[in-house]
Amino acid sequence: MSEKKQQVSRRQFLNYTLTGVGGFMAAGMLVPMLRMAVDPVLQPSAAGELVNVKIAVDDLTNEPQRVDWKIDQVDAWYESKVDKAAWVYKDDNGDVVALSPICKHLGCFVSWEGSEEFPDQFYCPCHGGRYTKDGVNVPHTPPNAPLDVYETKIKDGMLFLGEAKPQGEA
Numbered sequence: 721m722s723e724k725k726q727q728v729s730r731r732q733f734l735n736y737t738l739t740g741v742g743g744f745m746a747a748g749m750l751v752p753m754l755r756m757a758v759d760p761v762l763q764p765s766a767a768g769e770l771v772n773v774k775i776a777v778d779d780l781t782n783e784p785q786r787v788d789w790k791i792d793q794v795d796a797w798y799e800s801k802v803d804k805a806a807w808v809y810k811d812d813n814g815d816v817v818a819l820s821p822i823c824k825h826l827g828c829f830v831s832w833e834g835s836e837e838f839p840d841q842f843y844c845p846c847h848g849g850r851y852t853k854d855g856v857n858v859p860h861t862p863p864n865a866p867l868d869v870y871e872t873k874i875k876d877g878m879l880f881l882g883e884a885k886p887q888g889e890a
């Protein structure tokens with residue numbers, strides 16, 4: 721009687737075999753689909769790469785000038801072009817300084833000498849925020865932190881800019 725119990729019937733054998741083969745085939749189809757769905761999220765971001773902003777370092781002066789460029793941004797499955805901008809100049813030592821134009825108060829765009837009232841300063845038109853040439857916020861104006869500073873690199877005489885980071889971290 722116990723011998724009879726341990727025997728596998730033809731029906732059971734077919735069930736086991738078909739379940740096993742079916743499961744194997746389903747896994748073979750699902751794994752590539754899952755990988756395709758999740759892969760973009762796992763890819764390292766392009767953020768942090770330095771980009772040639774198409775300006776020769778020799779053309780920079782001690783007067784901040786606006787530089788605009790675009791970067792390709794991949795956000796998981798969504799690819800887009802993002803506009804970037806910086807205020808770039810050479811400091812007294814001849815070193816390149818690249819400041820973010822994004823106001824640290826509420827994110828408006830600051831301009832060099834944007835107000836006739838405050839020459840030699842960055843000015844934010846939204847709430848009258850001001851920064852000195854090195855990007856430090858003027859006390860008693862709305863911004864409570866200096867402008868972010870871009871990571872810079874010079875290659876073959878051309879300026880490359882990376883990520884903008886808070887001053888002190890860059």
Ligand code: FES
Pocket residue numbers: 823824825826827828844845846847848849862863
């Ligand atoms: S956003 Fe620049 S001062 Fe408010």
